[in-house]
Amino acid sequence: MATIPQKIIHRYLRRNKKFPHVWCMGCTNGIVLGSLIRAIAELELQKDNVTLVSGIGCSSRMPVYVDFNTCHTLHGRPIPFATGIKLFKPEQNVIVITGDGDATAIGGNHFIHACRRNIDMTILVMNNNIYGMTGGQSSPTTPLNGISVTTPHGSIDPVFDICKLAIGAGATFVARATAFHTIETSKIIRDAVIHKGTSVVEIMSTCHVSYGKLNKKGGPAEMLRFLKDNSITIAEAEKLEPEKKEGKIIRGIFHKVEQPEYCERYQALCDSLQKDEKPEAASPKKEEAKK
């Protein structure tokens, strides 16, 4: 048998789906999907032990193409579905894939409460600064003065910092990656899947059709080059002066702490209640014995 070039990704794609995929040419969702598949392949997880849950949006189309357990759910509600899956099958590696609007605007409440509970799941937030699928409306992460269909003269709303939001809400692993740095993104996703507790990874991606065209950011290659030139690691950011840091994307692992996980606490509660019941059931006999 002849040797075949090792392209790991094709082993994980669904063969009965229509390819090329539905995303626009040069959309970074495909690159991030590749990074995600490489991370799972490096972890050597079985396909049956991985569950991808997604909401609605461009990035949420991702689970459709990969051969894991997948769930394509309502707009903004992938985290409640994932919570249910995780509580019913705690051995599953649950990965939630949402967009910036899906996670912070429409499902914002679910997002912060999943972080608060510290339930063991990985939330990948694909941040492309806009609602790409519905035609380019401004999202909570559209930059100040960024032009969108609903803000034709520039957005005046301050921007959500998803990483700070997640840390404030109580997530135990918070990191930011970009679509361009594929090896680093794979490493961060791998660490996030291993971590016990809510892991939030914000992945900066691009949308040259809805956001890039209106803001004159160029085509797919130019927007990827912007991510390459304007992102710095945490170590580099500490050395820079605060004035030079403006407009830069800081990537790396911001926050990592060990805290009791929700499924374990729930199981411990169930066990303790069952233990309490048995002595109660046995107590009448003891009373009889005392008599």
Added chain:
Amino acid sequence: MSVKPVKSREGIIILDSEETENLSDVEIAVEKVSGDYKKSPVFYYYEWCKKCGICVAFCPTKCLGRKPDGTPFVAFPEKCVHCETCDRLCPDFAVTGAKR
């Protein structure tokens, strides 16, 4: 499933039906173009390519080129350093970088 004869680099090999079931379309296509592939360091699966130009823009040694309609191709195979940047950055999984 019928048994597909697949041409490999050594010649025509008839794969067992179980073996072809485990292969994706791309892998079978890679096997079919064995002759050219052996010379070229990068294999393009043009049926999936959307001509976005990311592989050409980020090639560190500029060994890839674009035809007038945007189709990428390996212009200078001898310049390739097997970094697999094009493989990792392809959004459509259409590029397979060969290991050295």
